[in-house]
Amino acid sequence: MTPASVDPAASRPRPATPTDVSAAIAERRRRENRRRRLLVSGVAVLLALALGLVWLVRFSPLLSARQVEVRGASMVSQDQVVEAAQVPLGTPLATLDTQPVAERVAGALAPVEKVRVTTSLPRTVRIEVTERTAVFLRQSGSQYQSVDHAGVVFASSARPTKGAVLVRTDTVDNRLLSDIATVVQSLPPQLRGQVQVVQATGPDHITLALSKGRTVVWxxxxxxxxxxxxxxxxxxxxATVFDVSSPGSPSTR
Structure with a gap:
């Protein structure tokens, strides 16, 4: 049987015609244009989302200060804190400057030692206050003034607090009051309970009057x-007088 003859020319790829080349170029351009349009559309969507987010956070009334929450207040009322804070309601939380708010509260309310102001989405401004703690009571006329560790007078009452150390001094010097607080804080409970009154006429002249008529020259x-x-x-x-003003060489009499 004679094998069929194959025409070599028939098995060769057909040469591309100018029409085929033009069609391929056009298709490639269409694909590139489609990718370019998709890329531009994607960037536009992301940009729109970013701008929308910026508007929502910084300008939208949806995330603005609408209510004030106060924590840690006992000597002062929540209303006093809110009034002193003067929070600019309606301001977007993202642009609200909390430092001036804290400074206004600390400056207006003497019992407040520290203030921390934070924001909480979607609309809350939170004010956390730390109030002062009395180290001793300074007797001033018929009033008893509460003084903290820094020598700050922050409250006054007509009656002394039970168990509080009483101080008699004419000074209003914050540094001397702070020195007195340092002395009082150094006293252990068993010694503090024996103190009837602390007197101070100057930074180097602090004395303690103890029970049983004893005096300590501090x-x-x-x-x-x-x-x-x-x-x-x-x-x-x-002895009745105990001088520890120089702890290296104390004396009694």
Whole structure:
């Protein structure tokens, strides 16, 4: 049987005609244009979303200050804190400057020692206050003024608080009041309970009047923690005056 003959020319690829080349180029351009349009559309969508988010956060009334929440207040009322804060309601939370709010509260309310202002979406401004703690009471006429560790007078009452250390001094010097607070804070409970009154005429002239007619010449607030153990030892001696102003060379009489 004679094998069929194959025409070599028939098995070769047909040469591309100018029409075929033009069609391929046109198709490639269409694909590139389609990708370009998709890319531009995607960028436009992302940009629109970003602009919308910026508007929502920084300008929209949906995320603006609408209510004020107060925490930690007991000596002052929540209404007092809100009034002092003067929060600009309606301001977008993202642009609200909290520092001036904190400064207004701390400056207007003496019992407030520290203020922390934060925001909480969608519409809350939160004010957390830390109030001062009295270290001693300063007697001023018929009033008893609460003084904290920094020598700040922050409250006044007609009656002394039970168990509080009473101080008599004419000074209004914040530094001296702070020195007195340092002395009082250094006293252990068993010694503090014996203090009837603390007197101070100057930074180097602080004295403690104890029960049973005893007097402690403390001197300045310097080295108060060193003076305490020295005084505790001296109190075991029969004396009425105990001088620990120089803890390295104490004396009694």
């Amino acid at each position: 001197g300045s607030a310097a080295a108060s923690n060193e003076k305490v153990p020295v005084l505790m030892t001296l109190l075991g001696q029969k």
